[in-house]
Amino acid sequence: MKYFVVVLLCGLLSCTTQNLVKSESKPNIIYINVDDLGWMDTETYGSTFYETPNITRLAKSGMLFTNGYASAANCAPSRACLISGQNTPRHGVFTVSNSDRGHEKTRKIIPTPNTEDLADDNVTIAEMLKKAGYTTGTFGKWHLGDDPKTQGFDVNVAGANNGNPGKDGFFSPYNVKNIDDNKKGENLTDRLTQEAISFIKENKEKPFFLYLPYYAVHTPLSTTNALEEKYKEKGGNSFQNKAVYAGMIEAVDRNIGLILDEIEALNLKNTLIVFTSDNGGIRDISHQDPLRAGKGSYYEGGIRVPYIISWDGIIKPNTVSKTPITNLDFYPTFMDILNVEIPNKIVDGTSILPLLKGKTIEERSLFFHFPIYLQAYNFKTDDGRDPFFRTRPGSVIIDGDWKLHQYFEDNGLELYNLKTDVGERNNLAEVHPEKTAELLQKLRSWRTEINAPIPTELNPKYEASFIPNKFK
Template identity: 30%
Template sequence: MKQATIKSFLFSTSALLLLLTVNAFVDDRSIPAADTRPNIIIIITDDQGYGDVGFNGCSDIQTPNIDKIAANGVVFTQAYVTYAVCAPSRAGLLTGRYQDRFGYSRNPLYKPNDPNQGLSLEETLLPQLLQQHNYTTMAIGKWHLGAHEKYRPWNRGFDTFFGFLGGGHRYHPNEYTIANEDSAKNEAESYKTKLTRNGVPVDETMYITDAFSREAVNFIKRSSKQPFFLYLAYNAPHAPLQATESYLKRYEHVKDTKRRTYAAMVSAVDDGVGVILATLQEQGIADNTIVIFLSDNGGPKQDNASDNGHLRGGKGTLFEGGIRVPFAMQWPMRIKSHTTYTKPVSSLDIFATIADELHITSQVKKPLDGVNLLPFINGLKNEAPHNYLYWRQYDQKRYAVLHASGLKLHLSDTSKMLFNVSSDIGEHQNIIQQEASNSSMLLAKKNEWEAQMIPPQIWGLNQEKQYQFGKKP
């Protein structure tokens, strides 16, 4: 009996030693313990100007809750998106790759029955990667990455979707007069569809921004015991300019009626951010939740009375006002509060940061164009995250290339301009004559980058005629 006990003990000890030896050779970075992995929330607004948040100096619109994200973490003062309009910018963000690599370089036509009008299925979206690692995922709000069934968010990595599939929407539920997303014949009609929950039409009663905030809070509450990813894509403050009386009353002092409604719409978003941050605290998960806030492109001042501050241009242009956006991130466990980062960063870095922090970058099928921002934010790396950033507007034949020094080259068929946005943020002084060698260097870099890109694979909003004639993009 005693001998059997000794043998049993020796066997158990050997098994334990074997297990410890095997574990020693397993990369413990590859699969983080479930209870240490962060929750992730990306909050993206639509057509919000660079100057329309408090942390970038806005004085006439109050954004105390959005500003909390900045105060709790880091403000990126020179943050860029990959395109100057909605859909391509979102494609770059959710793939971590320049959208020109896979031809999603236009705002797509709304064609729910066309299997070719959407973001390539060859690309891995961030939610698909996270879903593979047992994250609970939800998208709320604007999609704009393909209306056909195979491109819809519940088929692209999101367990749940609540929102609309096109590029914009009406804000008041009484205007949702089209039964479902498949019944809309074009982009304009898609603005009037009922909201959908994974393809099932919803009889919504709330102002759309408040409805999206409600859904976000409910998702956080039911998912707080496991790692989750929430992509909250408000359509505010994109046109049409519509707000409720309660939000408009906050800005009765704003004389310009467009600006007043715009301010009310931004205020509704800010209220939503406030209840989301409060919910994270109530659930005890705020410290280990990454919260990222940004706009999808610069503000179109003429359309919605947005303000891009001192930046030149706006939505649709490659000047700073079109591609430089408000961008803040908090992660209390990893990022010091009240941090400011001044070197150029990109929305491409969001995917890369998350994947690297979860140690799953090696499982991404195609190379990412972004980098992990944490080592730069926390001072472990002193160089710029990117030596160069690139932009292309294929149809307009316009390009821009930014060097980490601040030198920025603009190219088109009719002009070539060089600015130093580090000292000339408004892009007023064309210094191309004085900087001929640097201009040539940036042109060579642009050509090298463009050789890796492909033409658009989808038709854009202004190309209905070409589409109807059956031409290829």
């Protein structure tokens, strides 16, 4: 009898161990990348205007990050960082289209040339996962080349080099490539979700990587009449009040709910879900107060974004992490989970797998490099350093509670303590010269290590006193 009990216990322990191993090995991975969704644009992060019950549902099932960052402040470079696992100086995608944005007479130096597409020889996160036995699919905005199938994806719906769906493009007939029209008036966010659900069903018996980069909530803003009327009647506040934008957020949230419902219906418990945005929200559309500025700026409003990660059985439900993370961290995290090695592949992030298990990771600095110009979106509302640009060429380091900006035109330095001044209003560079020098040295050392280009050539067309007509 004792022997039977011992055997039974061993069998149960063995079974439990196998289940634990199974639950952590080769999870399905769903990465939801909403376009231009700001840090404060969900109920989960504090909005009282936008309604996002399904995003809240996801947060309750997993871990919410309060200090999550995009690795760049606008679309293409942030996506290139995520997909390559490398910071902007390595792949050269610094912005969308040309780097000499804004009026030529307001640019003091010649910016670094921009690379518009992610090189095919860069081993992407999808190619890494395929090596681990995953089926890969992308549904939505790609923005890194003509076709993500050349960069590791088995399935591509609506992904090409365009950065938005174009005029009236959120409703069929669509303006984007690699998607067929089903019926006139169909909503693009709804359609991408249905394609994603079909992909899940087809691959439920094997590990899959589902990349779901919605075109929403990017401009041109567009929603249904019913949703627009709903939020007009609800009203907002001086920071968040655009009914069309609120309707787009609700549509995204409802579709995320459909994805979660499908995962539950198929009992795909071993599924790791990431929810985030590619960069900060456009401040003229939705303020991220107390954060300063928005998309295109390297103040917090342009790079701090929502992050929610859920993984049944691994991540403790309804938890919050204050540890800073960036989208550069997901490539090494997935490699860590799967024990995959890519010879000669350099990744610039850190595996956050320990965080997901309730442990800690070693403190590290976060770096951002933007050696180009990005013109103002709305100079009256951008809340940037000057009215002409959302950002001028420069670099940023975040180190603990401290954040240092360096601008290349005038070697301007701005030092902020994010713990006491998350709005970046009180420049402490002269108050704390030793801390400024320390962080500047770290920033310079990082740029040397990564071979980051620093523009120095003067622009002969620059006029210090010139003011474009629209700024007068």
